Amino acid sequence: MEIIFEQLSQQIINYKSYIFWLGAISFAIFIFSLMSIKWLVSLIPSDYFINKKPSKFKSKYPVMWLVSMIIKNLIGYVLIIGGILMLVLPGQGLFTIFIGLMMSNYPGKYFIERKFIAIPSVLKTINWLRKRSNQEPLKV
Template sequence: MWEQIAAHEQLWWWLGALSVVSFVGALLIIPVLVTRMRADYFVSDQPAAGSWRAEHPAVRWTLLVLKNVLGFVLLLAGMAMIFLPGQGLLTMFIGLSLLNFPGKRRIEIALLRNPIVWRPICWIRRKADRPMLQLPDDVRH
């Protein structure tokens, strides 16, 4: 086994660097995204007042694509953080919340049932003096 590790030393350095970058990136971006999330995000289907969804179609589509790309990158980083240092489940949750796909809300709420995801979100929102997230009645903690 040590021979395999020694034979792929450069790969291990790249994985280590990716781990550090994803860990630091998650530490910087996750609090911003969690605090910007509306408290009624999980109980309301209506976009927030002044939402980018009311912008010109070109702006709206550009922002939609960028939001989904960021969500996909965070989802992949969260999957990597399951094995590398970092908050994998929380990063995956934030990535999923940025993506658009059918059944997304059901998956998000299932992830929120996990205390490993719920507690850090509550802690971040408390530190930022933001109201706690409202959840459907069947998911209250």
């Protein structure tokens, strides 16, 4: 047993800088999540899961729409990765993944979102966050 602890402590010493940066990145993602989740949840239209509306922005400004889609998808992917990390680290992992999924574009997105929001604990928590932002609850 003593040999295992000695080897473990040696590995920690060898990878000290990696462990530090992993902790720093985890902490930054945690802080970003805490600051942004409430705001992002409040941006979801209350009838998002009832009415699917086509984008007017896409037809009027196609180049700006493309740039905004690239930025939105990058933010969404970062949130998904952060949410996956938060499943094992401190933070609101499932909700961060949900927000990331909503921000990203992919085939079958609407179906997955509806299945995810149908989980009672997820809907309850999202509506609680919306209430704190003075937004009406999501209609499912």
